[in-house]
Amino acid sequence: MTDLAWINTALTSSRAQVLGALLRYFRNLDTAEDAFQEACLRALKSWPLNGPPRDPAAWLIFVARNFAVDELRRRKKQEPLPPEDLVADSDDDTQAALAERLDASHYRDDILRLLFICCHPDLPVTQQIALALRIVSGLTVKEIARAFLVTESAMEQRITRAKSRIAAAEVAFDAPGAVERAARLAAVAAMIYLLFNEGYSASGGTVHVRVQLCEEAIRLARMLLRLFPAETEIMGLTALLLLQHARAAARLDAENNIVLLEDQDRRLWNRELIAEGSALVEKALRHQHPGPYQVQAAIAAVHAQAAAPADTDWAEIDRLYEILEALQPSPVVTLNRAVAIAKLRGPAQALSMIEPLAARLGGYFHFFGLKGALLMQLGRLEEARAAFDRAIALADTAAEAAHIRLHLDRLVQDSAPRDGMRAS
Amino acid sequence: MLYSILCYESEAARAARSQQEDDALMSRLAVVQQRLAAQGRLGPVARLMPTTAATTVMAGTRPVVLDGPFAETKEQLFGFYVVDCATLEEAIEVARELAREKPAGALEIRPIARFSPMSAT
Numbered sequence: 012m013t014d015l016a017w018i019n020t021a022l023t024s025s026r027a028q029v030l031g032a033l034l035r036y037f038r039n040l041d042t043a044e045d046a047f048q049e050a051c052l053r054a055l056k057s058w059p060l061n062g063p064p065r066d067p068a069a070w071l072i073f074v075a076r077n078f079a080v081d082e083l084r085r086r087k088k089q090e091p092l093p094p095e096d097l098v099a100d101s102d103d104d105t106q107a108a109l110a111e112r113l114d115a116s117h118y119r120d121d122i123l124r125l126l127f128i129c130c131h132p133d134l135p136v137t138q139q140i141a142l143a144l145r146i147v148s149g150l151t152v153k154e155i156a157r158a159f160l161v162t163e164s165a166m167e168q169r170i171t172r173a174k175s176r177i178a179a180a181e182v183a184f185d186a187p188g189a190v191e192r193a194a195r196l197a198a199v200a201a202m203i204y205l206l207f208n209e210g211y212s213a214s215g216g217t218v219h220v221r222v223q224l225c226e227e228a229i230r231l232a233r234m235l236l237r238l239f240p241a242e243t244e245i246m247g248l249t250a251l252l253l254l255q256h257a258r259a260a261a262r263l264d265a266e267n268n269i270v271l272l273e274d275q276d277r278r279l280w281n282r283e284l285i286a287e288g289s290a291l292v293e294k295a296l297r298h299q300h301p302g303p304y305q306v307q308a309a310i311a312a313v314h315a316q317a318a319a320p321a322d323t324d325w326a327e328i329d330r331l332y333e334i335l336e337a338l339q340p341s342p343v344v345t346l347n348r349a350v351a352i353a354k355l356r357g358p359a360q361a362l363s364m365i366e367p368l369a370a371r372l373g374g375y376f377h378f379f380g381l382k383g384a385l386l387m388q389l390g391r392l393e394e395a396r397a398a399f400d401r402a403i404a405l406a407d408t409a410a411e412a413a414h415i416r417l418h419l420d421r422l423v424q425d426s427a428p429r430d431g432m433r434a435s
Numbered sequence: 436m437l438y439s440i441l442c443y444e445s446e447a448a449r450a451a452r453s454q455q456e457d458d459a460l461m462s463r464l465a466v467v468q469q470r471l472a473a474q475g476r477l478g479p480v481a482r483l484m485p486t487t488a489a490t491t492v493m494a495g496t497r498p499v500v501l502d503g504p505f506a507e508t509k510e511q512l513f514g515f516y517v518v519d520c521a522t523l524e525e526a527i528e529v530a531r532e533l534a535r536e537k538p539a540g541a542l543e544i545r546p547i548a549r550f551s552p553m554s555a556t
Contacts, residue, residue: 021445021448024447024450223453234450236487240503240504241502241503283548286546287485287548290523293522294490
């Protein structure tokens with residue numbers, strides 16, 4: 012790897028830790044970001060000449076902190092001074108001494124806090140994700156705008172507004188207690204999952220941009236798991252992302268149409284990601300403390316382990332959905348369980364299971380997609396057609412609509428019973 | 436003499452590489468491996484999964500099982516086993532058996548992501 016590529020990787024991988032520490036020192040996001048930016052510039056000058064530091068993050072924190080303290084001194088007539096101890100020892104502090112203070116217990120809360128401030132409940136989901144990509148991941152506004160299919164200036168505005176909102180919010184800077192830490196972890200996990208879904212759902216941007224979002228979500232999940240290695244739901248989240256991302260190459264065909272799980276070319280699945288995801292699921296489930304991410308990951312693992320669609324262990328999937336329904340009751344979970352029921356006990360049973368959901372899922376594409384497929388299997392073709400028409404009207408993407416049209420074509424071509432549709 | 440060569444890198448840095456960059460790195464390493472293999476000098480090669488997939492079994496008569504890697508820096512790596520197990524539980528059981536015989540230290544279980552069993556002659 013060239014020097015520059017190495018430096019780039021080191022800066023990216025240190026970013027959350029460095030920013031998190033700076034945020035704790037200065038309690039101001041702009042100060043922290045400016046200081047980090049300056050430290051990166053100095054790294055680009057110094058590292059190629061002097062070689063890489065032993066601990067890039069410690070180097071960056073040291074340089075950034077000194078820079079920020081100098082800046083604050085320069086402006087001290089206008090602004091209050093930082094805490095006295097910070098100024099007092101900043102001149103004779105050494106990199107080694109600072110590195111020693113970066114014990115894991117401290118910086119893991121720093122990183123968690125940094126992620127957590129992006130999850131402010133007043134911020135709409137898309138702003139939370141945009142903010143995390145800007146602050147935690149360090150993507151440029153241009154890159155984020157491209158991912159969300161908006162103009163650069165619109166995204167700039169969005170991020171500025173979101174930032175001023177979180178600046179006004181109270182964030183506790185003391186080390187959080189167990190309950191507070193658990194709440195922060197849950198919020199951050201949800202945000203990372205949404206980030207992944209933004210990349211996964213094919214709703215916007217090019218394939219390249221979407222893959223970048225998915226990979227970034229996986230990087231953040233792994234980072235969180237390294238910091239909290241015994242958190243079963245973070246194991247579950249990481250596993251879920253790995254297992255879903257493993258199928259990325261098989262999910263869309265050459266025309267960008269969604270390929271259903273059962274029609275996917277399983278040779279395109281990434282076996283290494285599947286193995287890692289499955290290992291994490293196993294590790295989490297040992298604790299017998301299941302949560303929604305773990306169970307969803309376990310379902311994904313069952314699918315991933317089937318060499319062919321016919322080998323799928325539907326009884327196990329049904330059992331897992333039953334657990335998920337108890338943990339997190341939702342009509343969408345029941346809808347998914349109905350797919351397993353259709354495989355195990357036939358379309359009639361599945362249909363009677365989803366019919367009560369009509370009121371709550373009346374605007375949901377997948378509800379009508381599944382309903383249509385089940386009706387088709389039962390030979391109730393007119394009703395199937397009506398359900399598919401409704402699904403097309405509700406489709407979010409061209410690929411979803413195209414997929415249903417394929418069903419409609421088959422319906423016209425032959426009325427032979429076919430397998431039901433299922434999430435891709 | 437047989438030598439083992441252990442690979443170290445910052446895990447955060449490894450996670451920051453894209454799949455594409457990682458694939459490129461692996462194929463550069465494969466070139467070196469193939470040369471050694473052609474000379475009949477290459478033994479097993481393994482790429483371990485990230486430490487997030489690790490489980491640690493502490494040595495002692497009643498071994499304690501912990502999530503995550505063995506993180507102490509005062510102990511050094513002395514050796515390794517490659518065992519074929521159907522489940523993590525099985526691997527933990529093997530590690531427990533070993534741990535009961537060891538007076539101190541720990542056994543870290545790391546699933547293997549890629550394995551090539553070529554043996555040196």
